[in-house]
Amino acid sequence: MPIDESQVTDAVAAVTDPELRRPLGELGMVGRVQARRKKVTVEVALPVADYPQVDELVDRIRRAVGPLPGVDELTVDRVVMGEEPRARLRMLLRGEPVDGGTQHAPDDGHGHGHAHGGKLGHEEGRPNRFMLPRSKTRILGISSGKGGVGKSSVTVNLAVALARMGYDVGVLDADVYGFSVPKMLGITAEPLIIGDLVVPPTANGVRCLSMGFFVADDTPVIWRGPMLHKALEQFLVDAYWGEPDFLLVDMPPGTGDVTLSLGQYLTKTEVFVVTTPQPAAQRVAQRSAYAARKLKLAVRGVIENMSWFTGDDGTRYELFGAGGGSQLASELGVPLLAQVPLVPALRAGGDEGVPVMVAEPEGEAAAVFGRLATAVVDLGPARVYRNELTLR
Ligand SMILES: Nc1ncnc2c1ncn2[C@@H]1O[C@H](COP(=O)(O)OP(=O)(O)OP(=O)(O)O)[C@@H](O)[C@H]1O
Ligand SMILES: [Mg+2]
Structure with a gap:
């Protein structure tokens, strides 16, 4: 049975990130998903290079994708998110309105979290939702x-x-x-x-x-x-x-x-x-x-x-x-x-x-x-x- 890439993507998107406690899809952390015969490669786009709890995150992806039909071998590639998805993630976490799009191609830069704060219109001093x-x-x-x-x-x-x-x-x-x-x-x-x-x-x-x-x-x-x-x-x-x-x-x-x-x-x-x-x-x-x-x-x-x-x-x-x-x-x-x-x-x-x-x-x-x-x-x-x- 061939692997259904969109099924894999959905499974990864539904995984909860242990650090941010939200689904990866929502966070824009799902990268490219590629299947070749019984092998599947999943890219996870990390907000910063030294992301905490990354091992737990990879485990969770394995548990979600491993049991899917046709999957014999799974590789999880860790990449660093590009500037734009990172800025979008920041706005999302702040509770600011962001437009759709749950999947982002990561760039190959090694972001250390300098997403040019404010560029996307963050209001100074806006209270946190809580x-x-x-x-x-x-x-x-x-x-x-x-x-x-x-x-x-x-x-x-x-x-x-x-x-x-x-x-x-x-x-x-x-x-x-x-x-x-x-x-x-x-x-x-x-x-x-x-x-x-x-x-x-x-x-x-x-x-x-x-x-x-x-x-x-x-x-x-x-x-x-x-x-x-x-x-x-x-x-x-x-x-x-x-x-x-x-x-x-x-x-x-x-x-x-x-x-x-x-x-x-x-x-x-x-x-x-x-x-x-x-x-x-x-x-x-x-x-x-x-x-x-x-x-x-x-x-x-x-x-x-x-x-x-x-x-x-x-x-x-x-x-x-x-x-x-x-x-x-x-x-x-x-x-x-x-x-x-x-x-x-x-x-x-x-x-x-x-x-x-x-x-x-x-x-x-x-x-x-x-x-x-x-x-x-x-x-x-x-x-x-x-x-x-x-x-x-
Ligand atoms: N019920 C308890 N039994 C044993 N030790 C305690 C108990 N409550 C506090 N301590 C110990 O007393 C010390 C002071 O406690 P703690 O640091 O919690 O107090 P605090 O009011 O926050 O102090 P500070 O003003 O220094 O911040 C600590 O060493 C703590 O482990
Ligand atoms: Mg104290």
Whole structure:
């Protein structure tokens, strides 16, 4: 039986790209398909030369084409997309209108992602689809009054817990004082740059962008501030997030500039305050909650961390006192959504890039994060409080 080239083309076009999570046909990544007797050669047009997850992509093409009638031998050729299809892809990912045509002959240039941004009419500062009030994306701002209370650990593990429930989840590391999220999440790849579009790398099912990818560790915090302000906007506008179910934002502690700019860009941010059990911590946490409210962001709940340590005999030791979380929650009039125990694997996992959700999925902490994720889902999106929407 001869190979039906158009059947092969259709099969390749329907394969989902692991990186961009859309069908290859839609992305314009299907190159030439040629069949000669029982041999078929498929060209896949990569957006940039060093494309991440390319092996997984080739595997997927093999699984789709291999079983087709008449195919005995399959060669997948990797080529780099030409300027024009790449520019079109960028517009597509940005959600700008592009005209049809799903197949493009690749050129032989080795693009490194310089697709002359703006040439095809990209509007400066146009918000990403997920930022619009009507999008399904819930933006969860994880905040705390002061550093070191476990904000990043909570962000990462809640993100992984939500991803495990099947949600599409991204994390934006906006903590100017320390970019710890990529490392904690286990991100090893650099972000993919297509023209002026940044595609966040993925680990443990969660996409992540961090200023840490772009500034050296030893950049003084005083410089990071203003850089971050601009970069945040870029991360939100020029990054390809698609329309995730949840975007978690690891916010800087306290009430500084970055929180302000986040409030401006992400008006539908729901704030979750992380605190520790001692009553003194809770006053500081309260201030950040009030600051969020001043920005008209909805404060949705409190998460208490380092609540206790469970000994081998099951005894709970409340090393940092007790009651801070529930006290803060009742003062703010929001629920206490979780009490996260002190767990050695949580710290070790953070250092090694294996979130405790993954390292000890059956453990005490993972169970808490699982329940926290369910509680967040059950809360549902916040009502947006905006003056202009208020009836007087
Ligand atoms: N429940 C926990 N059990 C054990 N270790 C924890 C727990 N929560 C946090 N840690 C550890 O405490 C340290 C601080 O946590 P984390 O970095 O998440 O806090 P943070 O509030 O984001 O801090 P920073 O202000 O530095 O960004 C980390 O080493 C982390 O691994
Ligand atoms: Mg942190």
